[in-house]
Each structure stands twice: as C-alpha cells, then as structure tokens.
Amino acid sequence: MILSDGITVYETSEDRPMPIATVDPTSGETVQKFEPHDPSEVQRRLARAQQAFEHLATTSFAQRAGWLRAAADLLEDDLATAADMLVTEMGKPIAQAEAEVRKCAKAMRFYAEHAEAFLADEPLAAPESVGARRASAGYRPLGVILAVMPWNYPLWQVVRFAAPALMAGNAGLLKHASNVPRAALYLDTLFERGGFPAGAFSTLLIGAGDVDAVIRDPRVRAVTLTGSEPAGRAVAATAGAVVKKTVLELGGSDPFVVMPSADVAKAAEVAVRARVQNNGQSCIAAKRFIVHTDVYDEFATVFAQRMSALVVGDPRDRATDVGPLATEGTRRDLAELVDDAVARGAEVLTGGSAPDRPGWFYQPTVLAGLTPDMRIVTEETFGPVASLYRATDREDALRIANGTDFGLSSAVWTDDAEEADWFVRHLDAGAVFVNGMTTSYPELPFGGIKNSGYGRELAAAGIREFCNLKTAWRG
Incomplete structure (x- = not known):
C-alpha cells in the first residue's frame, strides 16, 4: 500500500517494511527509530478503543466539550516543543509549525462549541403524510474509526478528524505516516491527558502492510484516509469488501487562474505563498498557474522574481521561507518531474x-512552455515547483483548469463579479476561492471530487460523515 499526501511514496521496498523513524530532512540523519506495535499490542489497542467508544456513547456533549477544550489548552501549552517536533520530523519552517499547532487548538475549540448544534435532532416536515405524529432525524456515533494520515501536516491532518470524531462520540485509531512517529505518539496521549477515557484516541505504530487487517477488524466501523490516489483505492477496496464507510482526500493539482481585471501584482504576491506553503508539500497548494494572455507577461515576470527571491534554508531560522522536503523520495520524485519537463x-x-548542500532541499522553481507529453502536466507536484500556463480567454482558462483528473480546490482572480460567478459554477473542484489562496478552516467544508476523493472534513459536514443518520417515526 502507498501512504502519502499527493506523492507516491512506497512504504515497502522489495517486501521490506519502511522503518518507523524520525529522520531529520535538513541533514538526512536518522534521529530515532521506533519499534512497531506487535499483533498483541494492536489487539489490545483495538479492544481498548471499543471499550472507550462504549463509554463515550453514554457521555454528554458538554462532558466531551470540556475534555476537548482541556486538550486544546494542553496543546497550546506545548507550543514550543510541538512546533520543534514538526520542524525535526518533516522540515516545516518554524513559524508555520507554530501556526499549525495553534490551528489545531482552534479547531478543537470550534468543535467543542458547535458539535451539539451540528448533530441536533432535525424535525422532518409533514409527518402526517407518513402517518406519524412526529418524525425526526438524528446523528449517532458509529464506533471506532481508523484514520490513515500523511506526514505533511502531522498534527493538523489528524486533529481535523479527531476533534469532530470524538465530539460525535466515536473513538479514533491513528495509523500515521512512518516518518512522523513522534507526532503520532504525541497525539497518542493528548486527548487522554485532556480527560477522555483511555483508548478514546490512540496510535497504532504499524506499517502499511498491517492496515488491511485493521480495516477488516469488526470493531472498526469506518476509515478516513488522506494520501495518494493508489492508497485511497487500496483502502476503499478493503473497506468496500467489508461494507465500511470511507472518506478519502487524495491530493490535488489545484489551478490558480488570473484574469485581466484582477490586481495582477497582488495575485502574483499571493501566488508565491499559495505555491510554497509548507515547502510546497500541501494537497491544496496552488500548482498550476493559468494566466490570461493579456496579463501573462506581467504576472510571469513578477511571479518568477518573487519565487527566486525566497530564502531556502534551515527551517529553524525565522528568515527561511522554504525548508527541505520531508523525505529523500519526495525530492527525487519532484526532480524527476522537473527533469522530464525540461528534457521535453x-x-x-x-x-x-536541488542546491548543493546536505538535506533534501529543492530550489523554488517556475516552469513555462508546458506541453501535454510532459508528466508534470498530469501528475501532482509535491514541492516548491509551479507550472505556468497561458490562456487566450476564460473558456480556455477553464479548459486548462478542468483538464486534470484531480478536483480538490481552486482559485480565481478577477474583479468582474459575473466572471467570478461563472468560474465558481464551472470549475471542477470541491472549493473555489475568489481573489485569495485556498486554505482550510474549521468553519468551511473541505474535500474534493474526481480522483481527489470523496466525502468532506471540517464544518458541520465533517462531523456528520462518521455518524449514523437515524430516522425516528412516532405514531
């Protein structure tokens, strides 16, 4: 199985499991190795998760909200150590690491405040038409949910599942990426420290080859995965075979469209942040920049200048804009896409x-003159590499934007209200951001279409994904 966010990283090589280890991407040196959980420990954790669910199902929203707020407080108290952990394990620049920690705490408090309203029973209209005095629909927890998560946002990807799942009364099991074990083990204890019952949320230190058996275990009722398209297909196939729900977020190749009426200088400034956030390793980072021919030259000049001015270096240095890529394989795959495009x-x-220095760094890159025979046109680039396209009109821009198998998010820059509405209607994506860069918020539903997956995280939609919508008829 392949588990990653948006880039193919195999966790097995010639049937040899990838070690569970913290490897510093600034040097390539192994910091610490971890022993995987043996089968008996996995079974113990499954049993404990089921017991915790049975207890959680009897607790009130107020009780769970208190525990979740306490966990958010603990996370913020741990800000310095948690952020340093993210820098060490995947090379995230320190300011962005701190922002990730704060964002997690915000999401936890958001669900503590809103979960009860999101899951309130809903009266159904005209009950007399079905012979009832009253009819309603209500949301009830499913049970133990398995989360298979990637390394690029080691805390945020997990918390945006865990917070709503726990507030709904579910228990969670985490199979994290093998290169962020410290983050996985930190999350293993965070919610229990906040007051949740032991086992309400716990980590399984297992390899990709062990995931199939966990999905098939009858105590696991559903699965959520953020990762590569092949990983999603594998997880969905297993879950489908045993009739269990899945939510999949499988990456994207998001378009960033710039039209003549836009503030081109501002669009170019935001485009840089949109591309290199998290060292370019984000499923919702803008990757394909589609610019109307009337403003193409202006945008390309400013965009390339700003990309070339970015500081690549030590992620602990607050002057650094772009740190290393998280793994050697990530940089290798990115370089192969660029080299293929240049060769063609x-x-x-x-x-x-790549700069001549230790670690898995790659220079911020802008490519133009792309043709359909180049791999980079159809594959996701996971790193600080931008693809630049020239469009003749809005129909041509839409054709290029929708000409991908992915459909996660998108951005369009225009000061024409009718044009903005037209793009919102016609872009094939789970979200459209007008005159801004795509980002995720607890308040907004998040997810994609086409090969970017299905289902939604965050907002009310996210907490309802792993609930049983139970209809009640009362005569």
Missing part, C-alpha cells in the same frame, strides 16, 4: 534543481 522543452524561469 519546458522553459525554466527560475530554479530547476
């Missing part, structure tokens, strides 16, 4: 290579 005639406006 792409123009390098800036960057295009």
